[in-house]
Amino acid sequence: MGKLKVFEVVFNDEDPLYRAGDLVSGHVRLLLSEPKDAVRGICIKFKGYSKTYWKEKETSGVDESERTRSVTYLSKEFYFHEQLIILGKDETATDGNAAKIVLHAGEHLFPFSFRIPIKPLPHPFEGFYGQVRYKVTAKIDRPAKSHYKTQTLFCIIGAGIDLNTKPDSQIPSIGEDEKSVCCMCCVTGPIKVSAQTNKSGYVPGEFIWVSGVIQNQSSREVIDVTAKLVQTVICVARREVSGRPHTRSQVRVISKVKCEGCDEYSKVSFSRKPLLIPSCPPSGLIACGLIDIQYHVKFDADIGRTPLDTYIYLPITIGTVPRSSSNAVWSPRNGEVITQQPSATARQLQLVARYESSCEGPQSIPNKYGYTFGKLMFAPKYPMYNFSLPDPDNEPPCTCRPDQILFNL
Template identity: 45%
Template structure:
């Protein structure tokens, strides 16, 4: 950068780690490097903000309408050096050439806060903003975003987490006004809840009783986000996180996907809890692409993405071989082996440029950022139960029906 200002950045203590949780004290310093002395400075100001924002438009021309929503979780301003704008005795101060460091500390409010999130139509951000306050001139600014660990989602507190989600559908394919046999689609996941770094195993069949070909089978983990405005309007957007394919089949045949894994990437958990203007949901979409038709044979299987994985392994159904050695017998949490701690990985898609606030032409450098999410390195193992004989309500290992348990079709 040309001019007197050679470096202007926020640096956190502890090897510059930028992942925190509610109640943590953020400590660090503002680093400032000047080629020449600056004699037009009133002070060095820093602010900490936690906010959420949604925004989208609908229609066109005179019928175009814009919607937005806002939430603020915390906001605090500090003076690192010099005087505040409200100080009637404030005078211009001089910063000599060379490197300067201005320490700061800030405690994140000890209250439930949502995980950060970035998308085109909305975001949840935690930001440090610093400015060189110059009376009657443009202020120099720098910004840095950081991650706050949101409300944990412990899969062990969910009664249905370890049990499969399954569904089926039937469609009739019409050709020249003559209906052929139905296309029957069935699919199941091995569980109903996962964490990033874990694999979702998907099993499904498409029984093709039509004369059309099934080009291929696809299983996708889909993120569906609902955005809310202050006026009560909503916007829904879906995006595929990861997918896997399997071969299709011809007419009168059956196509099979046999426990194909979908590795959950670093993504935000279901929720986010603590935010009322953004809601994130996930489902596995299993579909067969029917040739020369505008629709697919499909089944949607809702799943939960959490932040703390299951302690207990998968259940053993009652129809399993009773003489076999049960390696995945459920055990109490107290006797379960300790889980490895998560690492915090950058969200899929990597860092993106975050535009500075409009009119701040003196912002130092580009602001590149991606949230970080807890991710586990867990061994991948397909379920032991046979998808042709899914657990039923009569199985001794299957939970009773009721709130929190999956329906039995």
């Protein structure tokens, strides 16, 4: 790396986690083994944006004139974009002496500060077809030579969902499915599966209590039922940047739990199985016009000796502020544990949430610059709560009527 040994952006805050209106401050640090001349200036850019991108194959013509080409789908949405000159001048300078700056050997620190706009901002997000990123990029501008660039990302506490404002979040999500299977060309009785969650609105750190009933009137065994928390990310981008919009979806399971199955011609129920919600972005990804995030609990009943399984999809909402009556053990950002349930407003509850890295873990951020020290890895952070896990022996059992599939907790 020659004379330049270190080139990095350092935040003053140990945990670079900010809200709209906060002041972001820090410094750009350079370490030179020898003097570096012909520097025009050093600038730093602050960007908040979302981007969706993918390629698709398109075929046109027929027979011998048929052609296939790759088509780009791309859209961007900016939330802020500001540049600050911290040394010298920028590349638009026409002064002949603008490139006369000499940086001596040793360490150089250039402070900066930037005020995040007061406006609704989405949470950061890293997906396969789309991302929301908040980035600081520093550049050493050298006329007629390759520029040096480095970048780092930070987290924004974005617009969220307060479940105290959504009374429907307390209503259970309920569904059922029925499947008839054949055995040696003879149709046996159906397999009926019903399932439900204890409510439909949650926050990360909370448990989804899932229950269900299987009525197996067939000669096939139901091996087990898997309850999965599924995240669906829907990205919108335009063909060749300005053409017609198109969507791509990414589906991933972020949590799951196994439930009991049953033998042929039998019945079984499972009650209040805990499905933990890990650190993840809220439903909708509010304030982002290019990416939508949806959640549902999928029940998959594995029927033996056939690929014809039964499926139930129960939509849920993942918010950022829990209902004030939730059974939670709150932890503020400094790590101090509060053992008693506070009497607090929704705003106070939001302040005591801790922020944890996404359950997906650190993601590799592509480096479009030719000069960055080390591989850039980043994991978005989301509000997370500590919820005590109740003793299932003290919980009310699932009840159901023999003549019905649906049941109540």
